[in-house]
Amino acid sequence: MRGTRIVVLGAGIVGAACARELALAGCAVTVLERGGPAAATTAHGEGNVLVSDKGPGPELELARLSRRLWPEVLDEVAAHRPGAAAAVEWEPKGGIVVATTGEGARELERFAASQRAAGVAAEALDPAALARAEPHLTRDVTAAVAYPEDAQVQPSGAAAALLGDALRAGAVLRTGCDVREAVTRGGRLTGVRTSLGLVEGDAFVDAAGPWAGELSARLGAPVDVRPRRGEVLVTTPMPPTVFHKVYDADYVGAVGSGAGDLQASAVVESTRAGTILLGSSRRRVGFDDRTRPEVLSVIAAKALRLFPSLAGVPVMRAYGGFRPYVPDHLPVIGPDPRLDGLWHAGGHEGAGIGLSAGTARLLRDLMLGGRPDLDPAPFRVDRPAVLGAVEGETR
Structure with missing residues (x-):
């Protein structure tokens, strides 16, 4: 060929x-x-x-x-192009999924067990290990699972x-x-x-x-294939505060939902530049690209439940985009x-x-x-x- x-x-x-x-x-x-x-x-x-x-x-x-x-x-x-590879900002920092309710803990533990059976590294964290991994994370956590294979790029x-x-x-x-x-x-x-x-x-x-x-x-x-809109908030650069991709177990349900109304969950992670990304939302609104303050408010509130110390941190921008959704x-x-x-x-x-x-x-x-x-x-x-x-x- x-x-x-x-x-x-x-x-x-x-x-x-x-x-x-x-x-x-x-x-x-x-x-x-x-x-x-x-x-x-x-x-x-x-x-x-x-x-x-x-x-x-x-x-x-x-x-x-x-x-x-x-x-x-x-x-x-x-x-061939070391500068281009560096610009990717590959960060194999791993992810941590947390639950904040009893029901959420049971669902997260069940989900993690099914992933382990499929060969995914999914490590349960006790409160002490979680505090060492993410010292600024809320202590109101009922279960936490670390995923060392998760990574991030620019x-x-x-x-x-x-x-x-x-x-x-x-x-x-x-x-x-x-x-x-x-x-x-x-x-x-x-x-x-x-x-x-x-x-x-x-x-x-x-x-x-x-x-x-x-x-x-x-x-x-x-x-x-249809558009599904999502929004993200970006803070000003900060000292090291979030060390993994951290998200609430509700994120998995939001990803898998087919509902057209707002699906939101807490997703918090830092970038190499020091900013912190706060997500995430999912809405089916066609190609309507208007930013909705009420959606951004929901994202911020959910992020603050996980990281209360972010309450006084300025948000320097918000952006949204369309994702290709299949039923x-x-x-x-x-x-x-x-x-x-x-x-x-x-x-x-x-x-x-x-x-x-x-x-x-x-x-x-x-x-x-x-x-x-x-x-x-x-x-x-x-x-x-x-x-x-x-x-x-x-x-």
């Missing part, structure tokens, strides 16, 4: 990761992006590389594959490193390029008409994140059975940063006839949640 012309539609972190894998495999890769690289969903995330929030099943397997691949990928980037830096590696391997990037319609021949996708003209190829990868549903509809093969909460990775030549890599919701490395490797193996590291069947395109929109819900 060396020399195969592959067009990646989207230059967020998933598109960048896919472009890198395919370019390094010898394909002639073109990346089309209607805005700027990593300027949309990727730039509005927290940079999580997590296993702690995923129960046993295919998404956890993809997360574990990605967690194994991330250090390998960064070592490869560093061999999202835009990570995407830039991956895309830069793809370009070094020969990929071509076209920005300001809006895809408008498909060009087919004999039932096969052979090109796309864009705002910059016709782009032809042997295969096309829809990696448009929350806009994947809209883009796939333009191409004549719609998938049910069954599984990514969409693989060929489209309705349109030969069209492939999908998306639907990761808020986990796209962490899952990008594994997604790209799986897609590469599927496209080029390699042997995948995990079973691709659960991520297939022709499953009910992907091909059939839920009646009565808006995109």
Whole structure:
């Protein structure tokens, strides 16, 4: 398949990761992006590389594959571009999940036990160990579990490193390029008409994140990927205060919920620059990008329950972004059975940063006839949640 012309539609972190894998495999890769690289969903995330929030099943397997691949990928980037690798700000600092009620403790312990059975390192912390790990955390905790495999990156830096590696391997990037319609021949996708003209190829990868549903509809093969909005607060730089990614056990329920109204939970973590990120929220509001003060208030209140000492700390900014939501909460990775030549890599919701490395490797193996590291069947395109929109819900 060396020399195969592959067009990646989207230059967020998933598109960048896919472009890198395919370019390094010898394909002639073109990346089309209607805005700027990593300027949309990727730039509005927290940079999580997590296993702690995923129960046993295919998404956890993809997360574990990605967690194994991330250090390998960064070592490869560093061999040619050490500055780009450093800008990723890889922090394998681990995560701590806490419960603050009796019921929450029981659920967290059950969830952690199921993850251990699936091979995840999940270590119960007693009050003394928790206090040593996070001295500023509230003592009103009923259970705590440490996840040493959790890590963090700077999202835009990570995407830039991956895309830069793809370009070094020969990929071509076209920005300001809006895809408008498909060009087919004999039932096969052979090109796309864009705002910059016709782009032809042997295969096309829809990696448009929350806009994947809209883009796939333009191409004549719609998938049910919708935007789900999330917001984050950012404090001013502080002395070392939060040493892991710390979140309330409610976060797992919010991630897995399909409710359209506000789902919020406490997620608190520091960055290398000293700021503290406070999340998180999930709302299905279409592409309404207005910031809602009442949502930010809920996020702040939940964060303060975990870290009361943050009460007087200034918040210097707030940001929000759209995550690509699929009703069954599984990514969409693989060929489209309705349109030969069209492939999908998306639907990761808020986990796209962490899952990008594994997604790209799986897609590469599927496209080029390699042997995948995990079973691709659960991520297939022709499953009910992907091909059939839920009646009565808006995109």
